Amino acid sequence: MTQPDLSSPRIAVVGGGIAGLAAAHRAVELDPRCQVTLFEAGPRPGGVISTLHRDGFQVERSADNFITTVPFGLHLCKRLGLGEELISTNPAFRRTFVVRRNRLRPLPDGFLMMAPTRLWPLAVTPLLSPWGKLRAACEYFIPPRTDDADESMADFVRRRLGNEVFDRLVEPLVSAVYAADMQRLSVLATLSRFREMERDHGSLIRAMRRQIKHRPKGHPGESGARYSLFVTLRDGLSRLVETLTSRLPADSIRLNTPIEKIELHDGKWRLFFPTHPSSLIPHPSDFDALILATPSWMTARLLEPVDSTLAGELAAIRHEGTAIVSLGYSDRQIGHPLDGMGAVMPAVEQSPILAVSFSSRKYPHRAPPGKTLLRVFVGGSRRPDLAEMPDDALLPLVLRHVEKILHVRGAPGFIDLAHWPRTMPQYHVGHKDRIARIETRIATLPRLRLAGNAYHGVGIPDCIHSGETAAERILADFS
Numbered sequence: 001m002t003q004p005d006l007s008s009p010r011i012a013v014v015g016g017g018i019a020g021l022a023a024a025h026r027a028v029e030l031d032p033r034c035q036v037t038l039f040e041a042g043p044r045p046g047g048v049i050s051t052l053h054r055d056g057f058q059v060e061r062s063a064d065n066f067i068t069t070v071p072f073g074l075h076l077c078k079r080l081g082l083g084e085e086l087i088s089t090n091p092a093f094r095r096t097f098v099v100r101r102n103r104l105r106p107l108p109d110g111f112l113m114m115a116p117t118r119l120w121p122l123a124v125t126p127l128l129s130p131w132g133k134l135r136a137a138c139e140y141f142i143p144p145r146t147d148d149a150d151e152s153m154a155d156f157v158r159r160r161l162g163n164e165v166f167d168r169l170v171e172p173l174v175s176a177v178y179a180a181d182m183q184r185l186s187v188l189a190t191l192s193r194f195r196e197m198e199r200d201h202g203s204l205i206r207a208m209r210r211q212i213k214h215r216p217k218g219h220p221g222e223s224g225a226r227y228s229l230f231v232t233l234r235d236g237l238s239r240l241v242e243t244l245t246s247r248l249p250a251d252s253i254r255l256n257t258p259i260e261k262i263e264l265h266d267g268k269w270r271l272f273f274p275t276h277p278s279s280l281i282p283h284p285s286d287f288d289a290l291i292l293a294t295p296s297w298m299t300a301r302l303l304e305p306v307d308s309t310l311a312g313e314l315a316a317i318r319h320e321g322t323a324i325v326s327l328g329y330s331d332r333q334i335g336h337p338l339d340g341m342g343a344v345m346p347a348v349e350q351s352p353i354l355a356v357s358f359s360s361r362k363y364p365h366r367a368p369p370g371k372t373l374l375r376v377f378v379g380g381s382r383r384p385d386l387a388e389m390p391d392d393a394l395l396p397l398v399l400r401h402v403e404k405i406l407h408v409r410g411a412p413g414f415i416d417l418a419h420w421p422r423t424m425p426q427y428h429v430g431h432k433d434r435i436a437r438i439e440t441r442i443a444t445l446p447r448l449r450l451a452g453n454a455y456h457g458v459g460i461p462d463c464i465h466s467g468e469t470a471a472e473r474i475l476a477d478f479s
């Protein structure tokens with residue numbers, strides 16, 4: 001087997017989304033001598049992350065912020081010198097609404113994704129019937145599950161808190177994040193801390209209340225904390241992509257260069273891609289190490305000739321598509337006060353919308369003075385057809401529902417539709433076991449790592465972590 005030149009290993013990164021960029025950046029950050037080449041199929045880096053500036057509006061065409069409790073996004077921004085550009089959600093508008101019979105009702109105060117931290121707001125919410133509230137309160141006394149087996153989010157929440165809390169609160173909140181079918185979404189792969197709470201405290205309500213009691217001062221979201229639970233960059237998340245790109249060596253990013261085939265020859269990874277007359281790199285090219293930061297369905301296709309069992313496991317991770325419809329209005333056109341960050345829509349409401357974000361309330365500089373920017377999230381496993389529906393059919397459908405729930409008069413003056421087919425990996429029951437099997441097989445291949453949203457978390461900080469960890473492990477293989 002040919003030994004790589006340890007002084008300046010050649011590393012290929014395939015996929016220029018946030019995971020691939022974080023991997024390439026981490027490699028040169030740790031070892032400026034390594035030669036990194038990043039191959040991106042599309043015309044721009046960033047993958048789904050894309051900020052649009054038009055007509056005075058600043059629109060995030062997919063992700064609009066990231067969580068601070070998973071620290072890798074914050075850490076990377078600070079290392080890149082973007083710390084001063086991070087902005088928190090507007091404290092005046094931190095509440096979330098849930099739609100019930102076309103009316104927006106505030107999520108009970110203290111309800112955190114899956115469980116209440118305060119009982120009184122739950123007792124008085126109009127979102128639940130008296131029976132639903134009583135059933136939720138019984139959670140305190142329901143014996144915990146004792147085994148470690150996975151289960152669906154729907155089964156877990158119905159078992160602990162009852163059908164109503166699931167249908168009216170948890171399902172819409174979790175759907176808005178994972179765009180997933182709750183009957184299949186794995187609780188262990190997505191929100192395992194709630195199973196840990198059940199195991200360690202016997203009840204979610206008891207665990208949440210204890211945590212609140214012992215929470216250190218300055219927890220995200222509390223007054224005095226440096227950042228809120230979610231943050232973004234003042235000029236949009238594309239700033240992160242641009243800054244990462246600018247820190248990579250000149251000519252290390254190959255745009256419009258889809259990798260079509262991968263072969264393993266004598267311990268080196270051979271990459272095949274279409275040649276451009278202007279390209280300076282030979283075709284095909286050999287690399288000492290390879291990081292695949294492509295969506296897992298593409299990673300499966302690329303690895304099929306190398307290890308078909310591994311490819312089969314990767315191909316079994318299902319993906320759904322979503323679309324974001326951004327709408328700009330004059331403030332006067334909207335009857336609802338929009339006194340929150342946005343609204344989520346339970347599946348039982350039978351609406352095509354998953355959620356509406358009140359973007360210009362959530363963060364500053366999203367809309368010109370006197371204007372409002374709304375971002376409507378559709379698709380996912382609830383309505384997969386909407387992710388690829390033609391704009392002229394999708395727009396009227398979305399407008400009809402937005403007008404009804406937010407009392408909007410007249411047409412929007414600004415419209416942008418962004419379609420993201422096959423971009424949301426679905427962490428179905430058994431996902432963690434599948435990832436363990438994938439990692440076992442990856443370990444048998446020389447200097448190959450996977451990164452991206454299909455494995456250990458879909459959020460931006462998790463994707464950054466996956467890319468950085470892949471780069472660190474590759475470099476460790478050379479030391």
Ligand SMILES: Cc1cc2nc3c(=O)[nH]c(=O)nc-3n(C[C@H](O)[C@H](O)[C@H](O)COP(=O)(O)OP(=O)(O)OC[C@H]3O[C@@H](n4cnc5c(N)ncnc54)[C@H](O)[C@@H]3O)c2cc1C
Nearest residue numbers: 015017018019041047048062063064258259452453459460
């Ligand atoms: C609509 C939407 C809203 C979201 N909102 C949030 C949010 O608010 N906060 C949050 O934290 N997360 C959010 N997410 C999730 C998060 O943005 C993504 O999980 C993350 O950005 C994915 O990064 P990635 O690098 O894994 O994949 P991608 O961004 O999909 O990048 C993969 C890249 O690989 C390239 N590629 C594919 N095949 C090849 C090939 N053969 N050769 C070369 N290149 C190839 C693609 O062109 C693409 O650029 C959202 C996602 C979506 C779709």
